[in-house]
Structures are given as structure tokens and as C-alpha cells.
Amino acid sequence: MDMDDALQTFIAEGRELLEDMEAALLGIEHDPENPETVNAIFRAAHTIKGSAGLFGLDYLVSFTHVVESVLDQVRAGELAVSTDLVAVLLTSCDHLSDLLSWVSTGEENLNDDMQRKSASIEQRLSTYLSGSSVAADVVESSAQEADAAAAEENDVCAAQDAAVSDQDLWHLSLRFGHDVLRHGMDPVSFIRYLATLGTIHHIETLWDELPAADKMDPESCYTGFEISFISDESKETIENVFEFVREESSIRIFTPDSRREEYIRLIQELPEEDMKIGEILVRCGTLTRCELEAALSSQQQSDESLKPIGEYLLEEKAVQPEVMSAALNKQKSVKDARPPEASLIRVDAEKLDTLINLVGELIIAGAGTNMIAQRSGMPDLMEATETLSRLVEEVRDSALNLRMVQIGATFNRFQRVVRDVSQELGKDIVLKISGGETELDKTVVEKIADPLTHLVRNAMDHGIEAADIREAKGKPAQGNLKLNAYHDAGSIVIEVSDDGGGLSKEKILSKAIDRGLISDGSGMADKEIFNLIFEAGFSTADQISNLSGRGVGMDVVRRNIEALRGTVELDSEPGKGTTVKIRLPLTLAIIDGFLVGVGNSGYVIPLDMVVECVEYGAWKESGSNSSCLNLRGEVLPYIRLGDYFDEASSGQRRERESVVVVRYGEHKVGLVVDRLMGEFQTVIKPLGRMFSRISGISGFTILGSGEVVLILDVPGLVQEAESYFSEHEKRAISA
Amino acid sequence: MAKPEVKEAYPSGDDEGLTQQQYLTFMLGGETFAIGILAIKEIIEYGNLTEVPRMPEFIRGVINLRGAVVPVIDLSARFGKRATQVARRTCIVILEVDNGDGDTQDIGILVDAVNEVLEIPESDIEPAPSFGASIKSQFINGMGKVNERFVIILDIGHILLIDELSALAAGQPEMEEAIAQDDEA
Numbered sequence: 001m002d003m004d005d006a007l008q009t010f011i012a013e014g015r016e017l018l019e020d021m022e023a024a025l026l027g028i029e030h031d032p033e034n035p036e037t038v039n040a041i042f043r044a045a046h047t048i049k050g051s052a053g054l055f056g057l058d059y060l061v062s063f064t065h066v067v068e069s070v071l072d073q074v075r076a077g078e079l080a081v082s083t084d085l086v087a088v089l090l091t092s093c094d095h096l097s098d099l100l101s102w103v104s105t106g107e108e109n110l111n112d113d114m115q116r117k118s119a120s121i122e123q124r125l126s127t128y129l130s131g132s133s134v135a136a137d138v139v140e141s142s143a144q145e146a147d148a149a150a151a152e153e154n155d156v157c158a159a160q161d162a163a164v165s166d167q168d169l170w171h172l173s174l175r176f177g178h179d180v181l182r183h184g185m186d187p188v189s190f191i192r193y194l195a196t197l198g199t200i201h202h203i204e205t206l207w208d209e210l211p212a213a214d215k216m217d218p219e220s221c222y223t224g225f226e227i228s229f230i231s232d233e234s235k236e237t238i239e240n241v242f243e244f245v246r247e248e249s250s251i252r253i254f255t256p257d258s259r260r261e262e263y264i265r266l267i268q269e270l271p272e273e274d275m276k277i278g279e280i281l282v283r284c285g286t287l288t289r290c291e292l293e294a295a296l297s298s299q300q301q302s303d304e305s306l307k308p309i310g311e312y313l314l315e316e317k318a319v320q321p322e323v324m325s326a327a328l329n330k331q332k333s334v335k336d337a338r339p340p341e342a343s344l345i346r347v348d349a350e351k352l353d354t355l356i357n358l359v360g361e362l363i364i365a366g367a368g369t370n371m372i373a374q375r376s377g378m379p380d381l382m383e384a385t386e387t388l389s390r391l392v393e394e395v396r397d398s399a400l401n402l403r404m405v406q407i408g409a410t411f412n413r414f415q416r417v418v419r420d421v422s423q424e425l426g427k428d429i430v431l432k433i434s435g436g437e438t439e440l441d442k443t444v445v446e447k448i449a450d451p452l453t454h455l456v457r458n459a460m461d462h463g464i465e466a467a468d469i470r471e472a473k474g475k476p477a478q479g480n481l482k483l484n485a486y487h488d489a490g491s492i493v494i495e496v497s498d499d500g501g502g503l504s505k506e507k508i509l510s511k512a513i514d515r516g517l518i519s520d521g522s523g524m525a526d527k528e529i530f531n532l533i534f535e536a537g538f539s540t541a542d543q544i545s546n547l548s549g550r551g552v553g554m555d556v557v558r559r560n561i562e563a564l565r566g567t568v569e570l571d572s573e574p575g576k577g578t579t580v581k582i583r584l585p586l587t588l589a590i591i592d593g594f595l596v597g598v599g600n601s602g603y604v605i606p607l608d609m610v611v612e613c614v615e616y617g618a619w620k621e622s623g624s625n626s627s628c629l630n631l632r633g634e635v636l637p638y639i640r641l642g643d644y645f646d647e648a649s650s651g652q653r654r655e656r657e658s659v660v661v662v663r664y665g666e667h668k669v670g671l672v673v674d675r676l677m678g679e680f681q682t683v684i685k686p687l688g689r690m691f692s693r694i695s696g697i698s699g700f701t702i703l704g705s706g707e708v709v710l711i712l713d714v715p716g717l718v719q720e721a722e723s724y725f726s727e728h729e730k731r732a733i734s735a
Numbered sequence: 736m737a738k739p740e741v742k743e744a745y746p747s748g749d750d751e752g753l754t755q756q757q758y759l760t761f762m763l764g765g766e767t768f769a770i771g772i773l774a775i776k777e778i779i780e781y782g783n784l785t786e787v788p789r790m791p792e793f794i795r796g797v798i799n800l801r802g803a804v805v806p807v808i809d810l811s812a813r814f815g816k817r818a819t820q821v822a823r824r825t826c827i828v829i830l831e832v833d834n835g836d837g838d839t840q841d842i843g844i845l846v847d848a849v850n851e852v853l854e855i856p857e858s859d860i861e862p863a864p865s866f867g868a869s870i871k872s873q874f875i876n877g878m879g880k881v882n883e884r885f886v887i888i889l890d891i892g893h894i895l896l897i898d899e900l901s902a903l904a905a906g907q908p909e910m911e912e913a914i915a916q917d918d919e920a
Contacts, residue, residue, distance in 0.1 A: 357802075360802070361802045364802060601785070601786065601788075645788035645789065646788055646789065647788065685803070685804040688804070688806065688840060689834055689840065689897045689898070689901055690794070690806050690840075690842070690897055690900050690901050691787065691790075691806070691901065692901050693901055693902075694787070694789065694790070695789070696788075696789070697787070697788075700785075700797060700804040702799050702802065702804070706783060706799050707783060707785060707799070708783075708785040708796075708797050708798065708799045708804055709785065710785070710787065710788075
């Protein structure tokens with residue numbers, strides 16, 4: 001593999017691990033008892049250290065090592081989790097992220113600044129380290145050779161050999177997976193950790209799997225160990241030692257009271273020769289020679305039919321019940337705690353895009369085939385194409401699903417923002433997240449983070465009051481900030497709400513008049529007034545803090561959201577709080593479209609936004625010339641698309657005109673068209689730079705016939721119709 | 736008029752410097768123009784064009800180029816002359832232009848007819864005249880001498896500057912004016 005590519009992967013993975021680590025650190029504050037969280041943090045640090053070692057990034061290894069040592073003590077229960085410790089670890093986390101950025105610059109050594117920072121954090125961390133613990137012992141570089149260490153362990157064993165020969169022994173049979181080193185795990189450190197739980201009586205290193213030198217991959221692990229062990233710990237504790245490698249390695253643990261049959265099975269199951277394993281067991285002191293002989297001979301007789309392994313284990317009581325239930329619980333909690341980790345495949349985004357492009361072309365081609373089939377009138381062919389298009393639809397949905405990610409990860413990032421900012425502001429604020437499982441397109445997720453940060457900071461800075469003011473108002477001292485997401489009519493809605501003081505209408509109005517944004521506030525609805533704060537150059541905060549209040553925030557937020565074809569709206573109740581609603585399209589690639597004809601052209605309306613279609617004739621005959629229609633008693637502003645797009649009408653309007661009622665958010669608008677042409681699956685082709693400033697159109701699509709048609713920008717049209725309508729009304733009133 | 740033919744195809748062992756001197760010549764409003772062939776992706780027959788409403792005259796519309804939507808520019812209208820009348824030999828030349836983001840975009844240009852691919856050695860190329868040409872001088876890369884006649888070698892990067900086109904599309908002529916003034920200064 002190209003080292004550069006590998007390094008990029010390392011940096012990307014490192015960042016993800018740091019994110020996990022940060023999330024876990026924030027979680028541990030609330031739930032210090034959860035061993036899974038500690039393990040997650042440890043695992044992250046450990047993996048970064050291991051990978052950094054592979055790349056020879058010494059500065060990263062040495063810093064991470066200190067972090068890891070502290071975490072190791074936490075894991076071993078020698079160090080209690082405190083707010084201070086979490087703070088230091090979070091700082092370390094940030095510094096690690098800086099170090100990773102440094103790695104990407106390609107410089108070999110750190111500059112003085114970074115070095116000083118490393119040193120100062122290391123200093124802070126080392127105050128937590130209790131001198132001569134085992135963790136501190138692991139100071140050697142992570143790329144240590146297994147054999148040297150194993151030899152070391154051998155000596156230790158030999159020394160203790162005589163003392164314990166008559167004691168009953170645990171037996172551990174370890175075959176590490178080939179990939180453990182690549183995953184940043186050093187087999188030796190597991191054995192070291194094991195040694196903290198008891199005494200290693202004897203250790204045998206197995207080299208059988210080691211291939212010839214020319215076939216050997218130096219990054220793979222080929223070693224296995226047979227260990228006899230003295231300990232008073234429970235089986236579960238000992239099993240937990242190997243938690244990180246359990247999946248890829250074969251780890252067998254035998255209690256001191258294990259029966260001969262289990263050893264026989266071990267002998268049978270291991271890939272090495274029976275005799276050799278037997279010999280090793282004898283050497284380890286697990287079996288006596290005559291026990292072995294008896295075992296091997298009984299093995300030949302016991303040709304019983306194979307029982308399912310679980311049944312056998314239970315029968316043999318190899319698995320102690322509490323271990324079993326603990327394992328099951330563990331599995332469950334692991335599943336709950338970290339579903340994304342194990343089941344992900346890293347795929348190049350470009351490959352995904354190619355796939356989606358191909359699916360797009362497939363849909364176009366499919367639509368073409370459908371059209372021909374319809375025209376041919378052959379029932380068999382029509383049936384076949386029907387089946388085909390259903391499948392294509394499914395392929396489309398799953399292809400698009402690949403791009404969909406849950407917004408939860410983005411939301412969770414704000415735990416840290418809220419924690420930091422609330423400390424900075426001296427306010428006590430908790431973040432409540434709901435709807436984290438709501439999915440939306442990855443590109444949208446990436447671009448929504450910045451506007452959300454602005455909104456969250458704003459809510460904390462301006463929205464939520466200081467604790468004493470809150471108490472004076474009779475509210476709980478702790479402020480609440482909520483992030484919520486849900487799907488609604490083809491869009492995703494993200495809400496940021498706080499239970500702070502709310503917005504002051506008077507303040508906004510006077511400011512807006514001050515800034516010349518409006519001339520006077522009479523006749524403006526509350527909502528319109530609130531939404532003035534999204535205008536450029538508006539800031540209601542009297543004091544400018546370093547968090548927000550420079551008056552650039554809100555209009556940037558709106559611009560960013562509009563660039564994603566979304567809208568933003570704000571609602572506020574004095575004394576109760578403020579809610580900002582962001583509405584975004586679900587996907588940027590493929591939609592179900594509704595094709596309509598205007599003049600000689602076709603236009604596509606996203607089907608999700610179509611409410612109903614009504615005949616226009618009735619209204620036309622009534623000769624009403626107002627800017628809105630009466631839809632079953634409802635006022636419906638409308639746009640004649642033919643006029644809007646200057647379509648040359650074909651002389652007199654022979655066709656039966658229809659009104660397509662579309663909805664966006666809370667607004668409904670009627671679009672008058674000449675023809676209704678039915679549903680189509682459409683692939684959105686972006687407008688591209690050349691048409692980026694066009695109004696009323698949001699994209700192109702290609703029909704089955706190969707013709708390019710335009711997709712209507714419903715939000716834009718709705719907005720335009722609304723403003724035209726209200727203007728018209730005003731004129732009508734003043735006239 | 737001769738059928739479009741490749742007069743000087745890529746000889747084997749050709750190097751970059753040589754291909755740089757090859758140009759596609761085409762007709763537009765009775766005049767001969769040339770474009771360096773490196774920017775050209777393909778030439779297709781005119782047809783199946785979808786008009787985009789509320790666009791200036793020089794943006795003729797968009798076409799479906801094997802699944803990609805490609806805008807088509809009426810070069811004649813872009814030069815401030817009358818819009819191209821579609822005839823039997825009307826072609827769309829697909830060009831790959833820099834979109835200003837370090838990325839490329841395909842744009843089609845509408846021409847009356849394509850002629851041939853010519854080799855014009857650098858020694859036969861004169862700088863653009865500061866006045867007197869039928870189109871704005873900033874659109875011209877140089878004047879190539881072919882058979883004792885001059886063909887105008889176009890500066891495609893300038894003519895199809897995406898930012899400028901999109902500004903014009905939105906009805907903002909200032910940018911072009913600004914450039915024109917820059918040029919005169």
C-alpha cells in the first residue's frame with residue numbers, strides 16, 4: 001500500500017476515534033460506572049498509539065502513551081473519574097487532534113509551540129499516574145517484538161515454577177489473530193495485564209503458524225501462547241483481559257477445576273499436533289503426564305456423535321452460568337452502546353457517487369423502455385418492464401440510502417460545544433437530543449454543522465439566562481437546550497430550541513427601524529418580526545461577546561441553509577424560549593417527480609410537495625382577477641406558470657388548465673399549468689454554475705425520451721407567490 | 736465548402752507542443768473562427784435542445800449529452816450579433832472549460848458549420864488587433880494566417896468565463912462592462 005494513502009487513512013480514522021473518545025469522555029461524566037465507556041476511550045487512545053507507532057510518529061506515540069497510561073489506571077479501577085480528570089483528558093483529546101493535523105502537514109518533528117503544549121499536558125496527566133504501576137511499565141515503544149517479551153515472561157515463570165507446582169492452575173490457550181498488530185494491539189501487553197491479576201506460572205510460546213521467512217508478513221501476528229496461571233479472580237475478569245482481541249483471536253480459558261475432557265477437546269481443536277499440545281500442557285503443569293496419557297487414550301474411544309457446542313459446554317459446565325449471563329448482557333450493552341463501530345465499511349465517496357449516477361442513468365433508461373413498451377401495447381412486454389421498474393425503484397432507494405446518514409452523530413458533537421460554552425459563560429445548561437436517528441443526505445449533514453453551531457451558541461449566549469435570573473423568574477436554574485429532528489413532507493426539519501427569555505419584539509422592531517431594514521412595524525405578524533433577525537447586519541445583543549453578537553451570525557446561517565435549498569424560521573415566546581426550525585430537502589440526487597406541461601415545455605414538480613390537482617375551469621369562468629383562488633373556503637395564492645416563464649402560449653388556451661396545489665412548510669400555493677402528465681422518477685441534475693442564479697428552477701432532469709426538462713423550485717415559487725399576494729392585498733386595502 | 740475533414744491528424748510520436756498548434760475552424764455568421772483542439776471534447780448535430788426560461792439570448796438552452804445536462808451558448812449572440820438561425824449544418828461543439836474552481840465543466844457552443852482541423856504554426860499567429868476586429872478584442876487569442884487569409888483564434892476561457900456567464904444570466908451586465916473598462920485602461 002502506498003504509505004501516503006495509508007497515512008491519510010490513519011489521520012481520518014484517528015479523527016473518528018477522537019470523536020468517539022470525546023463522546024465517551026462526555027458520557028463518562030454522567031455515568032462513571034460504565035466500564036464500556038472507559039474501554040471505548042482506552043481503545044481509541046490505544047489504537048491511535050498503535051497506528052502512530054507503525055508510521056514512526058514518535059511524538060504522537062509518546063504523548064498518547066501517557067494518556068493511555070492514565071486511562072489504563074482508570075480501567076483498572078485505580079483511578080476514579082473526576083471532573084478534573086475528564087477536563088484534562090478532553091484537553092488531551094483536542095491536543096491529539098492538533099497533533100493529527102500536524103501529521104498531515106508532513107513535518108517530521110513538532111515545532112516548539114506544539115512540543116511545549118505536549119509537555120504541559122503530559123505534566124498534568126502524569127500527576128494522575130501513581131508511580132510504579134504496571135501501566136507505567138509499558139513505556140517501551142508500541143512496536144515491540146513479541147518474542148523478546150515472551151522470553152522475559154519465560155524467566156519469570158521459571159522462577160515461580162517450583163513454588164506452585166502442587167497448586168491447581170488456570171489454563172489459558174491463546175492464539176492471536178493475524179491482524180491484532182495491525183489493529184494496534186500488542187499481544188505482550190495483554191499478557192502483562194494478565195500478570196496483574198495473578199501469577200503466571202508457566203508460559204509456552206508457539207511458533208507453528210510462522211511461515212517461511214519469504215512468505216512472512218512482518219505486520220502479522222503468528223504467535224500463540226499456552227499459559228498456566230494462578231489467580232483468585234473470576235473467569236469473567238480473566239476473560240475481560242482479552243476483550244479487545246476476543247473477536248479475531250481464539251482465546252480459551254480453563255478454570256482450575258476444569259475436567260480432563262475439556263483439555264482433550266482443546267487438544268483436538270487446536271491446529272497444532274495433538275501430541276505437541278499435550279506435551280505443552282504437561283510442561284505448563286496443567287496436566288500430569290499420566291492424566292495426559294489417560295486423556296489421549298480415552299479420546300480414541302469417545303467417538304460419540306458431535307453435540308452442538310453450546311449444549312456440550314453446558315453439560316460439561318465449562319461455562320459458568322454467571323459468565324454466560326454476563327456475556328449475554330455484555331453483548332446487549334455493547335450493541336446498545338456502539339452500534340456504528342463494528343458494522344461499517346469505509347467506502348470512497350466517489351464510488352458512491354458513481355453508483356448513484358449509474359442508478360440515475362438506469363432510471364432514465366428504464367423510463368425510456370417503459371415508454372416504448374406502453375407504445376407497443378404488448379401485454380407481456382409491459383408486464384416485464386413493470387417488474388423491471390419496480391426493481392429499479394428499489395435499487396434507487398437503497399442506493400440513495402447508502403448516502404443517508406443519521407443526524408445523531410452531528411447532534412452529539414454539540415455535547416462538547418454545550419459543555420465548553422456553558423463553562424465559559426458560567427451557565428448551567430444541558431443539551432437534550434431527540435430524533436437523532438433521522439436520516440439525511442451526507443452532503444447535507446456536512447454542511448449543516450456550521451449553521452447549527454451558530455444557532456446553538458446563539459441560544460446559549462443570548463437565549464438562556466444566567467442561573468440567578470432564571471431563579472428569579474421561577475424557572476429551574478439549569479437551562480435546557482434541545483436539538484430535535486424529524487421528517488415532514490419530503491423534507492427534514494431540524495429544531496434548535498431553548499427555554500430562555502425569548503425574543504423581545506419591541507427590541508427587534510426598534511433595531512430594525514434603526515438599521516433601516518423596515519420603515520415601521522405596524523401590521524407585521526409576530527413571526528415576520530422575529531424573522532427579521534436573519535437579515536444581514538442585525539444583532540440584538542447589547543453587548544458583543546466573543547461567542548456571538550457580531551451580527552454576522554444569523555444572516556450567514558440563513559444563507560448557508562438557503563444554499564442547501566432549505567429554509568429557516570424562528571418562533572419565540574417571551575419568557576418561555578425560542579425555537580429555530582430549519583427545513584431541508586431530504587436528498588440532493590433523485591426524487592419522485594410530477595410532470596406538467598406549460599406551453600411547449602415540460603416541468604417537473606417534486607411529488608412530495610404536491611398536495612392535489614384541481615381543474616382551473618371553474619375559477620376561470622367566474623372571471624375572478626384577484627391574486628388568489630378560493631379553494632374550498634381557503635385562500636390560495638397562485639402563479640400562472642405560463643406567464644411566469646414567458647412560455648409562448650399556443651394561441652388560444654385550448655387545453656384544460658389545471659391547478660397543482662403545492663405545499664412547502666406551512667404555505668400552500670397553486671400553480672396553473674396546461675397539462676398534467678403524471679408521475680416520473682427523476683434524477684436531479686444540478687443547475688451548475690452557469691444557472692446558479694436562476695429563479696423558479698431548482699435543477700434539470702432527463703426524461704425517458706432523452707429530453708431535458710426543468711425542475712421547479714417550489715420553495716422559491718411559494719415564497720414569490722406569498723410576497724406577491726401580500727403586496728397585492730396591501731394595495732387592495734389601500735385602494 | 737469542403738466536408739469537415741481532419742487535414743493533419745495526430746501523427747505517431749506527436750508531442751504536446753505540436754498538438755497545441757492544431758485548431759478547429761468553423762463558420763459563424765459568414766466569418767471563419769478557430770479554437771485550439773485541446774479544449775474540444777466532441778462535435779454533435781444540433782437537436783433536442785431544451786430552452787431555459789428567463790435567460791439572455793446567448794444562452795440557448797440545455798441538451799442531454801449521454802445523461803449529462805450541458806448548457807449551450809449561442810456564440811454569435813455572445814459576440815453581440817444576431818442569434819444563430821438553425822440550419823441543416825448547424826452544430827454544437829462541446830468544450831471543456833475551467834469553471835474557476837479548479838474543476839472543469841462541459842459547455843456546448845452553437846456554430847453555423849464546422850470546417851476542418853488545421854495546423855497553424857506559432858510563427859503564423861499574430862497578436863489580436865486592439866481594434867477593427869468584428870468581435871471584442873478580449874475574446875481573441877490571436878489571428879492565424881491560413882492560406883493568405885486570417886482566421887480569428889478565439890480565447891474560449893474568456894468567452895465562456897462561467898462566473899461572468901452566470902452573472903449575465905442573472906441579468907447583471909456590470910461584470911462584462913467592468914472587464915471591458917479594465918481592458919481599455
